[in-house]
Amino acid sequence: MLPDADDLPEILLDLAVPHEDINELVALHRLLTRDFGAMRLLEECVEGLVRDMGEIGGATPWPAERIAELFTGQAEGRADQEPGALGRYFAVYVFVAALPYVRAHHHALGIPPEVSRRTLADLGRNMALHRRRHGRGGVETMWWLALHFHGELFQLGRLQFQRARVGQRAAELLAATGPAPDADAMCLSLHIPDFHGPLSPAACDRSLALALDFFARHFPAERYTAGVCHSWLLDTQLKRYLEADSHIVRFQERFRIAVDEVESADSQPVRFVFGNPDLPVAGLPRRTTVERAVGDHLRAGGHWYIGHGWFPLTTV
Incomplete structure (x- = not known):
């Protein structure tokens, strides 16, 4: 074997x-x-x-x-x-x-x-x-x-795309954004890998174009109605700290977003920005705009949450 x-x-x-x-x-x-x-x-x-x-x-x-x-x-x-x-x-x-x-x-x-x-x-x-x-x-x-x-998952340019169904919990959260896909709807779940350069609008546009062609070509029997993403990157509080033309804010603007504020997810940005979810908040570095946003917000007593976003896919 x-x-x-x-x-x-x-x-x-x-x-x-x-x-x-x-x-x-x-x-x-x-x-x-x-x-x-x-x-x-x-x-x-x-x-x-x-x-x-x-x-x-x-x-x-x-x-x-x-x-x-x-x-x-x-x-x-x-x-x-x-x-x-x-x-x-x-x-x-x-x-x-x-x-x-x-x-x-x-x-x-x-x-x-x-x-x-x-x-x-x-x-x-x-x-x-x-x-x-x-x-x-x-x-x-x-x-x-x-x-x-x-x-179930494929890397296509800057983003990864997972073949999935929306699921009951996600459907309930997304419904807060207005008419949204139901729990049984097929979707492409977007993931943002580390060590892969900036999350630029152009790179994301290219990834989405690649995905539309890829899944239509290789999974023609599946019909995906939405692109979805569940991530701390979709916490709309980030807009308080980042410029309107920053890559993260531009990424957020692709989605109709609902933020689940029932349970905080403070360890998520600490994990992905600093590499270790267990790092003490007091000592988090402030070298970049995102580092300052994540750390300063936590040090001020704030919390981060997972944002749940979607946008319609009409050509897959």
């Missing part, structure tokens, strides 16, 4: 895995393949990931507790220990083992190799985020990457 250790570096590089992680992943390959329990769990994870490939919501939930138990020795009462290197990197081996299935699925749909490559390269981006936050190798959010490796 796993490629040989000698073949692993090139595969990892194709997935944009950071160079500083390559040698450790190759070295741990032998340890993993000699561990019967770990290999059995890997096979189960791969089977769950590729089952019903491409079906929205079809991937089996990521077994985080079982992975933690296997690699931290919880069965022996050492639940306070953090996972070792193999536990932190385990998801990488799962995604590598699933790669042939993902590529075959993309090929059957006629998806260009460059779209596949840029989509799956989010593994490397995710690992870079993990190292920035923790100072060591690993995967930051395994469940998130399952969308990429299950054929």
Whole structure:
């Protein structure tokens, strides 16, 4: 199921895995393949990931507790220990083992190799985020990457687009903006990856144009009625701190926005702007306009919320 250790570096590089992680992943390959329990769990994870490939919501939930138990020795009462290197990197081996299935699925749909490559390269981006936050190798959010490796999400220019349904909770929130798509409506959920340059209006326009063509071409049976986004970037309080022509404000203006102020989401902008949601608010840097906006608002006793936005898609 796993490629040989000698073949692993090139595969990892194709997935944009950071160079500083390559040698450790190759070295741990032998340890993993000699561990019967770990290999059995890997096979189960791969089977769950590729089952019903491409079906929205079809991937089996990521077994985080079982992975933690296997690699931290919880069965022996050492639940306070953090996972070792193999536990932190385990998801990488799962995604590598699933790669042939993902590529075959993309090929059957006629998806260009460059779209596949840029989509799956989010593994490397995710690992870079993990190292920035923790100072060591690993995967930051395994469940998130399952969308990429299950054929539900694609990178098209600056933005990522996830095939989805609006869902009941989102439909209730979006209804506050006026007539909005219902819970069962198909939509493209927009995501903004890190380490990908400015969120400029031109880059977003290009991404949306690419998406309209891509999904009409490769998923002709699906009819998406809306583009949606659920993000702290859509918290309209940001307009108090940012210029009207700033990229974030211009991005907000694409959407009809409802802000859910029931539960604050202060850790979200701290995570995405500063790289670590656990940083003390008092010491947050003030180097950029966005850093000052996020930190100063929190230090003044304010809170940030998730904005829920949508706009109609009439040509997909």
